[in-house]
Amino acid sequence: MRKVQVIVIGAGPAGLAACxxxxxxxxxxVLIDENGKPGGxxxxxxxxxxxxxxxxxxxRGYNIGNQLLKETEDLGVEVFLDSPVxxxxxxxxxxxxxxxxEGRERGLVGEKVILxxxxxxNALTFPGGTLPGVMGAGCAQTMINxxxxxxxxKIIMVGSGNxxxxxxxxLMQAGADVLALIEAAPSIGGYGVHAGKIRRAGVPxxxxxxxxxxxxxxxVEAVEIVALDEKxxxxxxxEQTVACDTVCIAVGLTPLTELAWxxxxxxxxxxxxxxxxxIHDGDMATTVAGLYVAGDIAGAEEASTAMEExxxxxxxxxxxxxxxxxATAAPLKEAVWTRMDALRTGPFGQKRYEAKAQMLEIAxxxxx
Amino acid sequence: MRVTKHPxxxxxxxxxxxxxxxxxxxxxxxxxxxxxxxxxxxxxVFRKTAKKGYPRGIFCGIGRCTDCVMTxxxxxxxxxxxTPVRAGMKVETQIGLGRWAEQA
Amino acid sequence: MMKEGVKYTGVxxxxxxxxxxxxxxxxxxxxxxxxxxxxxxxxxxxxCEKACPFGAIAVGQPxxxxxxxxxxxxxxxxxxxxxxxxxxxxxxxxxxTEATALVEFPFEYLPLPKAGDTVACGGRDGAYVCDGRVVxxxxxxxxxxxxxxxxxxxKKYYMTVRTICRKGRA
Numbered sequence: 001m002r003k004v005q006v007i008v009i010g011a012g013p014a015g016l017a018a019c020x021x022x023x024x025x026x027x028x029x030v031l032i033d034e035n036g037k038p039g040g041x042x043x044x045x046x047x048x049x050x051x052x053x054x055x056x057x058x059x060r061g062y063n064i065g066n067q068l069l070k071e072t073e074d075l076g077v078e079v080f081l082d083s084p085v086x087x088x089x090x091x092x093x094x095x096x097x098x099x100x101x102e103g104r105e106r107g108l109v110g111e112k113v114i115l116x117x118x119x120x121x122n123a124l125t126f127p128g129g130t131l132p133g134v135m136g137a138g139c140a141q142t143m144i145n146x147x148x149x150x151x152x153x154k155i156i157m158v159g160s161g162n163x164x165x166x167x168x169x170x171l172m173q174a175g176a177d178v179l180a181l182i183e184a185a186p187s188i189g190g191y192g193v194h195a196g197k198i199r200r201a202g203v204p205x206x207x208x209x210x211x212x213x214x215x216x217x218x219x220v221e222a223v224e225i226v227a228l229d230e231k232x233x234x235x236x237x238x239e240q241t242v243a244c245d246t247v248c249i250a251v252g253l254t255p256l257t258e259l260a261w262x263x264x265x266x267x268x269x270x271x272x273x274x275x276x277x278x279i280h281d282g283d284m285a286t287t288v289a290g291l292y293v294a295g296d297i298a299g300a301e302e303a304s305t306a307m308e309e310x311x312x313x314x315x316x317x318x319x320x321x322x323x324x325x326x327a328t329a330a331p332l333k334e335a336v337w338t339r340m341d342a343l344r345t346g347p348f349g350q351k352r353y354e355a356k357a358q359m360l361e362i363a364x365x366x367x368x
Numbered sequence: 369m370r371v372t373k374h375p376x377x378x379x380x381x382x383x384x385x386x387x388x389x390x391x392x393x394x395x396x397x398x399x400x401x402x403x404x405x406x407x408x409x410x411x412x413v414f415r416k417t418a419k420k421g422y423p424r425g426i427f428c429g430i431g432r433c434t435d436c437v438m439t440x441x442x443x444x445x446x447x448x449x450x451t452p453v454r455a456g457m458k459v460e461t462q463i464g465l466g467r468w469a470e471q472a
Numbered sequence: 473m474m475k476e477g478v479k480y481t482g483v484x485x486x487x488x489x490x491x492x493x494x495x496x497x498x499x500x501x502x503x504x505x506x507x508x509x510x511x512x513x514x515x516x517x518x519x520c521e522k523a524c525p526f527g528a529i530a531v532g533q534p535x536x537x538x539x540x541x542x543x544x545x546x547x548x549x550x551x552x553x554x555x556x557x558x559x560x561x562x563x564x565x566x567x568x569t570e571a572t573a574l575v576e577f578p579f580e581y582l583p584l585p586k587a588g589d590t591v592a593c594g595g596r597d598g599a600y601v602c603d604g605r606v607v608x609x610x611x612x613x614x615x616x617x618x619x620x621x622x623x624x625x626x627k628k629y630y631m632t633v634r635t636i637c638r639k640g641r642a
Binding site for chain 1: 475478479480481482483484510511512513514515516517518519522534535536555556557558559560580581582594595596597598599616617618634635637638
């Protein structure tokens, strides 16, 4: 069985950044992804990113994706596409990664493995919630920005986090009519500037409202929304029916952690990061020797933090392989932490900063 | 509906292949997800559930939830959101768990 | 019953706009075009700082600081408008003519208006404010897809008009 120094599973921003760091350290990384194209969720981000220059602020997501891809190509990183990984197993020389490729089961042994499998959108349960026309906001975003197809024309968006706000904007850019954005909490979850853009386009943002049910026979025909009180209980008599053909759900992401479970990683439940998260330390190392995590699998955040965590895992894995001495690795890791801390500040970043600090404590043996 | 003109993204190439959905000809682009071609043609019901025949369509779009599965070229339970279109592909609304096509 | 403020409505309240350092004093508006940075929340973001060729925008560290506009250094060149990822910077020329002001804003939708068009102009909440005349539709490769639209409106709306009404929604 072929053995390589590092196997990186997931070719999104975290995985790509990890491979770049490993290649820079002089190591050999193999990147495996189940999709036909690398980039994860990066290529559907057509808006300009925030952050600072080192975070590539002001650059549109897909251009950042192209930059990362070019770097990995230039550095000669080996990439297996259309290769879903279905197992991680113990192996005397490291970790055995089992994957499908061209219809056959294959295996590769990695001295170190970095899991960068991302996160998936949450669903919401309500009557009519399974009707065609109810879809994840990220699904709609892929359809409009990557496939250039409008999944519907009269949209109700559920959820006012950055995903709900940004996808509402992008749906209008693609020509759809976003009728309203509804949010169960009493305030808007995402950035005011994102909300401001859709307000300027005349989209009402209804905080303190939720979906009661979706009406339709073969597909969405209307939604019934209802106001909530401060205890999130429906206020009788406030129901409104709105004709529409699509309901986009943007109510958070949950890390895709099946491979980490399978490998025997210990987990911690941290709601602010999206639920059950593989315990990881300041080097992104899990409780399984040689296995690292990076990006949304380690806590649903953003593409910029995913890239930084990917860098960190790549540097740490390179150090563990002896490609960097500790004196070289330490300042590199510190630089990543400084940049990540800068992203996790302010009223929006503070919760994530605290959640990640809690994770570090747990990794050191602190209480969960 | 296909988005041809976009304020940010470059102009898209036109459809270049034909696929068959329940026998009907649908224009598509080679390599795009089957689900995209269906949505572009206004088709949103991809399958019916086994017990009660409820309609189902795309939900997650990244190959995780399996709500979008259809029978493709005789093979059931194909995730249309991550499976690329090929010229002449035969896509069928799947009823329940689907059946393997009879091999001639 | 509806609370005011950007966290509740997506529209910064009058109080919020008064408190931020990105908007010049009244006197500066009389002197010529000036940037109006309507950034009211602390998020990690600073492209505006490097965008200004005259050093009129300061964010510093931490990068969550609200951008501070140096109204003396600001020449109203408009370089910052297309750089803000939040599309939160506008250019206002209060005394464009005796009766009208010129408001320039970032715009990323189709259809684009054409210079000379009369358009329905909207406020921060997208509601109709007044009719305006499109003076310029500025597109530049450096703007990376963001178009800058300038509309001439009655002078009293220089701090109200921030967009073109989206068809049928105003």
